[in-house]
Amino acid sequence: MRVTRRPSPNFDERALPVSMIVLHYTGMPDAEGALDRMTSPDAKVSAHYCIKEDGEIIQLVEEDKRAWHAGKSYWRGITDVNSASVGIEIVNPGHEFGYRPFPDEQMASVIPLVADIKARHGIGRGNIVGHSDIAPSRKEDPGELFPWWELAKRRLALPSPSRDLMDPYWTDAGFLLALERFGYEVTDTQKAVIAFQRRFRPDLIDGIIDGECRAKLLALLLPRPQ
Secondary structure: OOEEEOOOOOEEEOOOOOOEEEEEEOOOOOHHHHHHHHOOOOOOOOOOEEEOOOOOEEEOOOOOEEEOOOOOOOEOOEOOHHHHEEEEEEOOOHHHHOOOOOOHHHHHHHHHHHHHHHHHHOOOHHHEEEHHHHOOOOOOOOOOOOOHHHHHOOOOOOOOOOOOOOOOOOOHHHHHHHHHHHOOOOOOHHHHHHHHHHHHOOOOOOOOOOHHHHHHHHHHHOOOOO
16 A cells, blocks of 8 residues: 655544544545645644545554544543544545545555554454444434445445344334444434444435344344354
């Protein structure tokens, strides 16, 4: 992988070891505007890497430092996600500026970068997440068009369960308890459900807990070979 460096001043020291990768979309009209923002001291935001649509990888913050990409967030008991994660911004205008599929050239850089970070830090598949997973009440990225299945088939993320699904017929409260056990923050219940659907059932994002959602979550929680 060829990586270009464009240092950002927006970082500080980690308080936790790296145990997560968080994927974002930039959500701005173009790549240069996003890079300018992540390298501006006034913006106070950054990520470790930014991947352009043509596949160029730009490193903004060294991995041993704490980049400022996650904001107020939570995953599996971790509240300082910035300290525990490597943040990757993937150039895409996002829902506000004309959300579109992620080009093959871009994914051809996302996949080896995620694989490399995962291997070097010993990160489990369940801790490779989207911004919407760790901040469901605030964020939608990288969104329903992001091809998580491309990562999952390479064991770089959890797959969306699709075989031998069984509806456990949990109540809605039971589903939310299970969703919290899986890792989500569920204070805003509907947005937590939407975040789960955006990640694991992107073809229907309605915030309604149904049998398919329950069955997929049960399958994700059941122990399975690693």
